[in-house]
Amino acid sequence: MLKKNRLLRLTIVAIIAPICTLAGFSLMSKAPTNLGVQDGKLASCPNSPNCVSTQEKDPSQKMEPIPFEGDAANAIAKIKEAxxxxxxxxxxEEKEHYLRAECASLIFRFVDDVEFYVDTEAHLIHFRSAARVGRSDMGVNRDRMQKIRGEVTGSLTKD
Structure with a gap:
């Protein structure tokens, strides 16, 4: 009986310890200081597979920007709607040509930083979506941005 109780306690600790560690990482993560637009560019992706951007050269992180017509205010409104x-x-954060959002995961509330820059000269919406912690995101950032692209593209063509 004593061995069973000890085994049960060890099993519980083995399960709870990693969960608490992950939750701690989530609670301690802060927004990077390099976010925003500098000279028409969003921050570069880190050297890990948990980020996508329209301004990256690496094909594993690269996505195409979203074309739009009209002014920046209309484009920002469509992004906010999505x-x-x-x-x-x-x-x-919201400025005339820039928008930043935070997206939290369901269980551990890991935060991804999602940014949009509306380039009115090229009529393109550039974006970046990156996990704050960890190495892999299981494709979540790419999937999210594809979903947003569909929403924004659909709403921009309806007007």
Missing amino acids: LTKLPRTKIV
């Missing part, structure tokens, strides 16, 4: 459809997403 973001409101994503669960656990909040807009944390």
